[in-house]
Amino acid sequence: MAMDKLNVTITTPDKFFPPFKADSVSLVTAMGHIEILTHHADYLGNVEISEMTITNDGKVERFAVGGGALHVTERTNTVHLIVSSIETAEEIDAKRANEEKTKAETLLKAPLSENDHVKAEISLKKALNRLSVKDSL
Numbered sequence: 563m564a565m566d567k568l569n570v571t572i573t574t575p576d577k578f579f580p581p582f583k584a585d586s587v588s589l590v591t592a593m594g595h596i597e598i599l600t601h602h603a604d605y606l607g608n609v610e611i612s613e614m615t616i617t618n619d620g621k622v623e624r625f626a627v628g629g630g631a632l633h634v635t636e637r638t639n640t641v642h643l644i645v646s647s648i649e650t651a652e653e654i655d656a657k658r659a660n661e662e663k664t665k666a667e668t669l670l671k672a673p674l675s676e677n678d679h680v681k682a683e684i685s686l687k688k689a690l691n692r693l694s695v696k697d698s699l
Contacts, residue, residue, distance in 0.1 A: 566600040566601065566639055567583035567584060567585065567600065567618075567639070568583065568584045568585070568586070568587060568598065568599075568600055568639055568640070568641050569581060569583065569638065569639055569640045569641070570582050570583070570584050570587060570616065570640075570641045570643070571640070571641070571642050571643070572643045572645065572648060573642070573643065573644045573645070574644075574645055574646065574647060574648055575646065577648065582618075583618065584616050584617065584618045584641075585599070585600075585617045585618050585619065586598060586599050586615075586616070586617045587614065587615075587616050587617075587641050587643075588614065588615045588616075588617075589609055589610075589612055589613070589614040589615075589627060589632070590609070590610040590612035590613075591607040591608060591609055591610060591632060592607060592608040592610060593607060596632075598634055598641055600639050601636055601639065602634050602636060602641075603634070603636055604634060604635060604636050604637075605632065605633070605634040606631075606632070606633050606634075607631070607632050608629070608630075608631060608632075609627060609629055609630045609631060609632050609643065609645060610629060611627065611628055611629045611684070611687045611688055611691050612627055612691060613625065613626060613627070613691065613694060613695050613698070614626075614627045614643075614648075623650065623651075624650070624651045624695050624698050625648050625649060625650055625651070625695065626647075626648070626649045626651075626654060626688075626691050626692045626694075626695040626696075627643075627645050627647070627648050627691075628645060628646040628647030628648065628688055628691075629645065629646050630643065630644045630645030630646055631643075631644045631645075632644075647688075649692065649695075651695050651696055651698060654692050654693075654695060654696040656693065656696050659689050659692040659693045659696065660689075660693065662685060662688070662689040662692075663686060663689035663690060663693065665685070666682050666683075666685040666686035666689060667686060669682040669685075670682050670683065670686065
């Protein structure tokens, strides 16, 4: 008997991912780290800016995720990810990520409105996440 697989869909504002199968999806939600395996209980949550790993047939692929939402449906073994951005480790431009990190750190040292401060913190978190995922290669 063949092992069940997760049916994974990823939606972003600017990338198309055809649905695919996976053994597990691991990422960070607002409630902490979660690993989704087949027949996971129904779940709905926020996805944090974090590394996401998708495992299929022993192959692990790492992604930098820019935050979003996650919906797991046990009945159909489906994981729906709606994220603001996603990059594979190979797609990440380390030079650009370092430049974004430096820019955000510089902004955070200056007097900023509360809104601009939050935006700079998010930019820094995304840059650090991208660098971390890139370094995992």
